Amino acid sequence: KNEVEQSPQNLTAQEGEFITINCSYSVGISALHWLQQHPGGGIVSLFMLSSGKKKHGRLIATINIQEKHSSLHITASHPRDSAVYICAVRSMEGGGADGLTFGKGTHLIIQP
Amino acid sequence: DAGVTQSPTHLIKTRGQQVTLRCSPISGHKSVSWYQQVLGQGPQFIFQYYEKEERGRGNFPDRFSARQFPNYSSELNVNALLLGDSALYLCASSLNVGVNEKLFFGSGTQLSVL
Numbered sequence: 001k002n003e004v005e006q007s008p009q010n011l012t013a014q015e016g017e018f019i020t021i022n023c024s025y026s027v028g029i030s031a032l033h034w035l036q037q038h039p040g041g042g043i044v045s046l047f048m049l050s051s052g053k054k055k056h057g058r059l060i061a062t063i064n065i066q067e068k069h070s071s072l073h074i075t076a077s078h079p080r081d082s083a084v085y086i087c088a089v090r091s092m093e094g095g096g097a098d099g100l101t102f103g104k105g106t107h108l109i110i111q112p
Numbered sequence: 113d114a115g116v117t118q119s120p121t122h123l124i125k126t127r128g129q130q131v132t133l134r135c136s137p138i139s140g141h142k143s144v145s146w147y148q149q150v151l152g153q154g155p156q157f158i159f160q161y162y163e164k165e166e167r168g169r170g171n172f173p174d175r176f177s178a179r180q181f182p183n184y185s186s187e188l189n190v191n192a193l194l195l196g197d198s199a200l201y202l203c204a205s206s207l208n209v210g211v212n213e214k215l216f217f218g219s220g221t222q223l224s225v226l
Contacts, residue, residue, distance in 0.1 A: 004154075031213065041149075041200050043217035086154050090213070099145060099157030099168045 002027040002091045006103035014111055019074040021106045023087030026068065033100065034061050034072050035086040043086070046072070077110045084108070114138070116205050116218035124224045125193050133188045133221045137205030141216070143167075144186040146178060147202040149220075155202055161186055162209050190223075198225045 003026045013019060023032070034046040047054050047061040049070065054061050058077075063070040074081055084105040091101065117136045125131050137144050143162040147155035157170035161180035175191045184205075190197055200222050204215040 033215065035215075035217075041202070041220040041222070043155075043202065043204075045215045045217070048214055088154075099160050099170055100147075100155075102147075102154035102156065104152075104154045 002089065002093075002101045004087055004089055004101050004103040006085075006087050006106050008106060009104065010107045010109075012109045012111065013077060015078060017077050017110075019077050019081070019108065019110075021072045021085050021087075021108070023070045023072070023103055024068060025070075025087075025089045025101075028092040029065075029068075029089045030092050031090045032063055032070050033088040033090075034070070035088060037084040037086060037105065046085075074108075079110045079112050082109050116203060116216050118201075118203050118218035118221050120221060121219065122222045122224075124226060126226050127193055127195060129193050129225075130189065130191045131193060131223060133190075133201050133203075133223070135186045135188070135203030135205075135218060137184050137186070137203075138216055141205035141207050142184055143206045143209050143213070144180055144184065145204050145206075145215075146186070146188045147204070148172075149200040149202060151199075158188065160209070167209060193225045195225050198223060 005024045037043045049063045058075045060073040086105045087103040088100040119134045145160040146158040149155040159178040160168040164180045178188045180186045200220045202220045203218045206213045
């Protein structure tokens with residue numbers, strides 16, 4: 001059974017701080033997604049990774065396939081970054097027919 | 113272009129009733145997937161459809177069913193509702209499935225079962 005663990009569950013930081021959110025998974029995957037969910041439910045896809053590193057603005061996502069681990073970094077954090085960040089993976093088993101497996105999310109609050 | 117649209121936005125039902133949730137994908141997207149999100153938890157995969165065929169099914173009872181229409185819109189049906197079915201139901205669309213899949217989510221349908 002594929003399990004996705006995120007840490008920390010909750011994170012409160014001051015504006016400007018460098019933020020790191022971690023995601024570990026237990027099986028071989030074909031892709032890993034980082035998602036952002038704001039209050040009210042809307043989810044936005046931030047990154048889709050299968051290897052290496054991606055950067056978009058102040059957000060950086062990395063993945064280590066051998067260690068089954070990914071990190072999401074936010075540089076120069078801002079109160080508008082406050083949201084729940086969710087990691088989701090697509091297993092290689094079953095041809096991906098099991099869909100995405102999601103972590104429980106990291107609730108991030110950036111204080112001014 | 114419109115994003116992924118879901119209807120209704122909120123719904124209140126009683127135990128034993130049946131419900132139909134609707135999802136319209138982004139124009140040109142052929143894949144639609146459904147997720148259930150219970151308060152405080154990450155989403156759980158229910159179904160994925162691609163080109164009108166079921167491509168995957170999560171660990172949900174047979175009370176849950178779905179279909180995709182020729183215009184790629186989709187419906188999720190839940191029969192014999194239980195209190196535990198109360199959740200946010202999310203739909204996502206993508207151009208394709210697999211390694212290059214980029215997901216676009218709707219705002220969800222909040223279902224309350226009383």
